[in-house]
Amino acid sequence: MATNDSREKNSPNRSITASKQKDFSEWYVQVLLKSDFIDYTAVSGCIAFRPSAYFVWEKVRDYVDAKFKEDGIENVYFPTLIPEHLLQKEKEHVEGFTPEVAWVTQTGDTKLEERLAVRPTSEAIMYENLSKWIRSWRDLPMRLNQWNNVLRWEFKHPTPFLRTREFLWNEGHSAFASKEEAEAELPRIMGIYEDALKDTFAIFGIQGRKTQKEKFAGAAASFSFEHLMPDGKAIQGPDFHHDEQRFSKAFEISFTGRDERADYIYQNTYAISSREIGVMVATHSDDKGLVLPPNVAKVQIVIVPIYNDKTREEVVKHAADLEKRLASSARILLDSRDEYSPGWKFNEWELKGVPLRIEIGAREIAERSVTVCTRYNSTKEKVQEESLINGIRERLESIQKEMYNNSKRSILSKVRKVLTYEELKLAVEEGFFAQAPWCGDEGCEDRIKDETGAKATNMPLDSQQDAERKSCVLCSRPAHHIVNFARSH
Numbered sequence: 001m002a003t004n005d006s007r008e009k010n011s012p013n014r015s016i017t018a019s020k021q022k023d024f025s026e027w028y029v030q031v032l033l034k035s036d037f038i039d040y041t042a043v044s045g046c047i048a049f050r051p052s053a054y055f056v057w058e059k060v061r062d063y064v065d066a067k068f069k070e071d072g073i074e075n076v077y078f079p080t081l082i083p084e085h086l087l088q089k090e091k092e093h094v095e096g097f098t099p100e101v102a103w104v105t106q107t108g109d110t111k112l113e114e115r116l117a118v119r120p121t122s123e124a125i126m127y128e129n130l131s132k133w134i135r136s137w138r139d140l141p142m143r144l145n146q147w148n149n150v151l152r153w154e155f156k157h158p159t160p161f162l163r164t165r166e167f168l169w170n171e172g173h174s175a176f177a178s179k180e181e182a183e184a185e186l187p188r189i190m191g192i193y194e195d196a197l198k199d200t201f202a203i204f205g206i207q208g209r210k211t212q213k214e215k216f217a218g219a220a221a222s223f224s225f226e227h228l229m230p231d232g233k234a235i236q237g238p239d240f241h242h243d244e245q246r247f248s249k250a251f252e253i254s255f256t257g258r259d260e261r262a263d264y265i266y267q268n269t270y271a272i273s274s275r276e277i278g279v280m281v282a283t284h285s286d287d288k289g290l291v292l293p294p295n296v297a298k299v300q301i302v303i304v305p306i307y308n309d310k311t312r313e314e315v316v317k318h319a320a321d322l323e324k325r326l327a328s329s330a331r332i333l334l335d336s337r338d339e340y341s342p343g344w345k346f347n348e349w350e351l352k353g354v355p356l357r358i359e360i361g362a363r364e365i366a367e368r369s370v371t372v373c374t375r376y377n378s379t380k381e382k383v384q385e386e387s388l389i390n391g392i393r394e395r396l397e398s399i400q401k402e403m404y405n406n407s408k409r410s411i412l413s414k415v416r417k418v419l420t421y422e423e424l425k426l427a428v429e430e431g432f433f434a435q436a437p438w439c440g441d442e443g444c445e446d447r448i449k450d451e452t453g454a455k456a457t458n459m460p461l462d463s464q465q466d467a468e469r470k471s472c473v474l475c476s477r478p479a480h481h482i483v484n485f486a487r488s489h
């Protein structure tokens, strides 16, 4: 492993050779592998998160977990294995997952009496217990969450983060006494996810409701964030589902109300997954490599001292002093390795996506200044050392904000309002969200998908009033919804 690694380090092939614009898929995989962010594993469709990738997930998990707890959500943990009879309880749910479920059928040499599913999601295993834990209105609301991994054995071409068979996520499962209380949870959770996308990944998503055809298997209504990838294909972000009483009836989770009458609980589920890491990488990175937002970068600042034999001692000492002074405000690394040239180091840390690079040499020391290079926009400026130290937090925050604003601008510029089917086809062909009025008939949705390859990503929450007095983009009957159609990953 070590031998291979050092050989790779000295090889010029380590730079990205594919173009983001011209060959997105090849570029994406090269960025992930060459920056030491992930690796493939012996299991097809399953990746290893290397330290800088897992650091991103830890930051996201910590951020979301703290917000959940502030909101009164409690963490639990349930087993990875789900007995088959439990998975069968909710019909639509099991039908949605059956093709992707992996089964444990024996232990040692003994065949199991009942097959155990490796969880594709945990409704079935959790709700069996909820039926025992919830008795009366006093037990409600019960808002539980678990951080775990799930396995969905997809057969489509796997892509790191975007479509991996095993991924990491949060599974929120809430129980309420009434439909109104369950509905009130939607904006709270979507608000937490919206903040998380902004403050961790620095990516924007369009919030909307899923069509009945595209909703989660077993849910009554699903809501999502939708992103647009650089190749013009949409990809779904975090989601939220109103399950109403579908699962509570299947799993017999009932309670006695204040009025002494028995009723089934109302449920919601919601998730954010490690797929977002892929969306983040695809959104921000460039032909030089990875670009990480400061809030999730394991190394936020790298200092590269520039010296010759005469100045080495002074420059490295000064750089170490600067490192010490910045260390309380940022995750910082001083790269004083003698065996690599400054140019080699610049490439290395650009490839790995470090948000800020500080160059310091004898001339800068004499001027009490440093050269600061910002990774996401490739700018280079000379800054007084004191002002850099005093303003380092603000500098990192403003990079985070600007990267988010770029993502937001870029996605919104790719939404095109269309009124005719010809316009819809063209917009989809050109890699846009085609925002179209729709009658609500699944027949129209199916035909659009068959003929253009575009699916209904979601119905943006802030655009639904536009459907008034408009006609369905396909059949010309009165429109009831506004839908963003796009090809998708």
Ligand SMILES: [Zn+2]
Pocket: 438, 439, 440, 441, 444, 472, 473, 474, 475, 476, 477
């Ligand atoms: Zn129609």
